[in-house]
Amino acid sequence: MLYVKDLHKSYMSGKKTYPVLKGISFSVAKGEFVAVMGPSGSGKSTLLNCISCYIPFEQGTITLGGTELRGLSENELAKIRNEKLGFVFQDFMLLDGLTVRENILVPRIIQGNIDTKAALLADQLTVLFGIDHIQNKYPADISGGERQRTAVARSLVNNPLLILADEPTGNLDSKSSRTVIESFENAKKQMNATILMVTHDSFSASFCDRVILLKDGIVYRELQRLGRRSAFHDQLLTAIKEMSGDEL
Numbered sequence: 510m511l512y513v514k515d516l517h518k519s520y521m522s523g524k525k526t527y528p529v530l531k532g533i534s535f536s537v538a539k540g541e542f543v544a545v546m547g548p549s550g551s552g553k554s555t556l557l558n559c560i561s562c563y564i565p566f567e568q569g570t571i572t573l574g575g576t577e578l579r580g581l582s583e584n585e586l587a588k589i590r591n592e593k594l595g596f597v598f599q600d601f602m603l604l605d606g607l608t609v610r611e612n613i614l615v616p617r618i619i620q621g622n623i624d625t626k627a628a629l630l631a632d633q634l635t636v637l638f639g640i641d642h643i644q645n646k647y648p649a650d651i652s653g654g655e656r657q658r659t660a661v662a663r664s665l666v667n668n669p670l671l672i673l674a675d676e677p678t679g680n681l682d683s684k685s686s687r688t689v690i691e692s693f694e695n696a697k698k699q700m701n702a703t704i705l706m707v708t709h710d711s712f713s714a715s716f717c718d719r720v721i722l723l724k725d726g727i728v729y730r731e732l733q734r735l736g737r738r739s740a741f742h743d744q745l746l747t748a749i750k751e752m753s754g755d756e757l
C-alpha cells in the first residue's frame with residue numbers, strides 16, 4: 510500500500526548540504542499499524558513530511574496506493590493530502606470554535622462533501638472511540654486523551670488510504686496515551702485502517718504490528734510483533750538499548 514524506496518533527503522544550510530535521509534526503504538501493507546522510532550535527529554519527522562507531500566526529496570520513490578508521489582503537481586499533491594491521507598499531530602490541531610462532532614467532520618467540510626453517509630460515519634467513530642457522550646462539547650472542555658481521540662476520528666472520516674501520526678501520545682499521560690493507541694488499534698481492527706506512527710514511546714509502539722528503527726538516516730532494524738504485546742515491548746527495549754550502545 511505504501512512503498513518507500515531508497516529515499517534520500519538533505520537540507521541546505523548556506524552552501525552546505527546536510528543529508529538527513531540516506532536511502533530509506535520500507536513498505537506498509539493495508540491494515541498494518543507500524544511505528545517509526547529512533548533517536549532525536551534521526552529523520553523521523555522528515556520521513557513523515559516526505560510521505561505527507563509537504564517537503565520535496567532528491568532521490569528515491571514513494572508510492573501510495575499505486576500512485577507515485579514524485580513528479581506530481583502541487584494541486585495533485587494537495588488532493589492526495591486531502592483525500593488519501595489522514596493526519597494526527599502531537600498537539601491535536603482541533604478547531605476551538607467547533608464541537609467534537611464538527612471537528613471530526615472538518616475534512617468533509619473542506620471537501621464540501623457532507624452527506625448522510627459522512628454524518629453516519631462520524632457518529633460511528635464517536636461510538637468506536639468512546640467520545641459519543643462528549644460530541645457536542647468544545648475542545649477546551651474535554652481532556653487531552655478525548656481531544657486526541659477526536660483527532661483520530663477526524664483522520665478517519667475521509668476513509669484515507671493511510672493515517673500519518675506524528676508523536677500522537679507526546680502530550681499525554683500514560684492512561685490517556687493508552688486510550689489513544691487503543692483507538693488506533695480499533696480503527697485497524699474495525700475499519701482495516703493503515704497507520705504509520707512516529708513515536709518516542711516504546712510502550713505505544715509495542716501495540717503496533719511492526720516497528721521500524723531509524724538511526725542516522727537509515728533503517729537500523731525492523732521488528733515484527735509475533736506474540737504478546739508485553740514480550741514485544743521487552744524486545745523493543747532491548748533493540749533500542751543495542752542501538753544506543755552502538756553509538757558508544
Ligand SMILES: Nc1ncnc2c1ncn2[C@@H]1O[C@H](COP(=O)(O)OP(=O)(O)OP(=O)(O)O)[C@@H](O)[C@H]1O
Pocket residue numbers: 520521529547548549550551552553554555556
Ligand atoms: N527545515 C529544516 N532545515 C534544516 N535542517 C532541518 C530541517 N528540519 C529538520 N532538520 C534537521 O534534520 C535532522 C532530522 O530532523 P527530524 O526532525 O527529521 O528528526 P527527528 O528524528 O524527527 O527528531 P526528533 O525526534 O527530535 O523530533 C535534524 O538534524 C534537524 O535539525
